[in-house]
Structures are given as structure tokens and as C-alpha cells.
Amino acid sequence: MAFLSLLFMSSCFLTLSGLTFGDQSGKPVIVKEGDYAILPCSLGTNENIEFMRFEWKKEGTEEEVYIYDNGVGYSPALPGRVSHFRDDLKHGNASIRINNVQLEDKGNYTCNFPNRGKTFRIKLVVEPILKVRNVSGAAELYVTSHDQINGGVLLQCDVKNAHPKPTVEWQDSNNEIIPSEEPQVSKQGDRFYITLKATVKKSGRYRCVAKQEEINHQAQKEIYVYIYEKSDSATQGFPVWAAILIGVLVVVIVVGVVLKVKGYCLKKGRPPHRESFHL
Incomplete structure (x- = not known):
């Protein structure tokens, strides 16, 4: 009996300390810079939360990462980069997706249901990649x-x-x-x-x-x-225009020679001109 009580208390502690839907091991979410990250969160009751308010915050910052309230979701801190899973709200899924994760996004996040007084925690680890950076000392x-x-x-x-x-x-x-x-x-x-x-x-x-x-x-x-x-090697250092010019000249010369030979032959083929001599 004492063992069952201890097990129940441990389960409650794990739930309240932030082990979230889809990850009961408490391991952080690890992604590479530039990828997307899914931060899981759920009440664990599989109830419809379409008309329930939940808030995502990053510890150490003032603006909310994401707010969902009565069908409307928006991100004051990361506008245009955060969304929820609308079709899964009916199953109690309050997880969010952060697109194009940056190094400064790493840290501890909380998922809070203010009407239920429950808060879940998850850690986001962002692994840097090598890329062009506008920083002092960049090569x-x-x-x-x-x-x-x-x-x-x-x-x-x-x-x-x-x-x-x-x-x-x-x-x-x-x-x-x-x-x-x-x-x-x-x-x-x-x-x-x-x-x-x-x-x-x-x-x-x-x-x-x-x-x-x-x-x-x-x-x-x-x-x-x-x-x-x-x-x-045959054309190395020899301009294309020069080759074209030489080709044209060769054609002109050949045509000229042919015409000249033809004219000569025609001239030879005519009867010789006879002159009359009178005695």
C-alpha cells in the first residue's frame, strides 16, 4: 500500500514538474539551427481545449512566445514563426511548432493553463551550424x-x-x-x-x-x-574571327580561279579569227 501511494505521488510530481505529452522521459527537445522545433504540451486528459486558454513563455523573457485563447493564437515574441496544431486541440494537444529556430531560441519554456493552474516545462536545445555570420572577427x-x-x-x-x-x-x-x-x-x-x-x-x-x-x-x-x-592546341591563341576571315578568303580565291579557268576554256573553244589578205 505504501508503495502504491509513493508511486502515485511520484506520478503527480512528474506531471506538475513539466513532463509533457509525447515525452514522458523529461528529455529536452534538440534541434539544429534553422530547423523547426515542436514543443509538446498537454493536460494529459484528452479533453477538448479548443475554447481553453493556454500560454507559452520562455524563462527569462517578458513577452509570451505564444498565446491561444478561444480559437485565436498569436505570438508576441516570435511573430510569424510559431503555430499550434489546430486539429489536435480537440484531443487536448497544446503543443506548438517554432519554425526557423535560431540560437537565441534555446532555453527553458513553460506551457501554462491559467484556468487550471497547471504549468508544464520543456527545455529547447539548439545545435549551431556553420554558416555566414555578421559578427566581429568573421573571416x-x-x-x-x-x-x-x-x-x-x-x-x-x-x-x-x-x-x-x-x-x-x-x-x-x-x-x-x-x-x-x-x-x-x-x-x-x-x-x-x-x-x-x-x-x-x-x-x-x-x-x-x-x-x-x-x-x-x-x-x-x-x-x-x-x-x-x-x-x-590547334586553336589555342587563334581568334575565331581570323579563322572565319581566312575561310572566306579561301572561298573567294577558289571561286575566282574557277571563273578564270572557265573563261579561258571558253575563249580557246571559239574558232580562230582569220584575216583576209589581198594580193
């Missing part, structure tokens, strides 16, 4: 290509004004890292300046990628190079 990239050398093209990537120090690499169109020279690194104050060179021998698109995982920043610049193949 700035500049890429150039140099004249063809020994059948290849020299690519140069200059990374400027970076802090912390980034990792820099050249990649091909298949996202494969290509061999590069030893990077040239210099430092001015706390900012890093890096030059990375690589020689490529195939035409295609190449990109220089700089990663700064400490600030979740990744920048890249792409360049297209064309390398003359052996089959191009």
Missing part, C-alpha cells in the same frame, strides 16, 4: 587565379581580418579537398591574415572555404577556371 575571403603554369592554373585565396584563427582549404565542385601549398599566416593585433595557394589542372568550379567553429562562422568564395586541353 573575409578574396579569391584570384593566375596565369597557366605547366598545364595548370594557380588559385590563390586571401583570408583577412579573421579572429579566431580559421581553418582554410580549397575544394572542388564535389566538395573534395584538393592539395594546397603550406598556408602563409600573418597576424596584426588579434586578427589573422592567411594566404592559401593551390594548382589545378582541370577546368571546373573551385571554392575556398574558411571555418571558424568557435563563432560558428563559415565563409566561402567560388571561382571558375578553364584550362586548355591538348585538343585545344
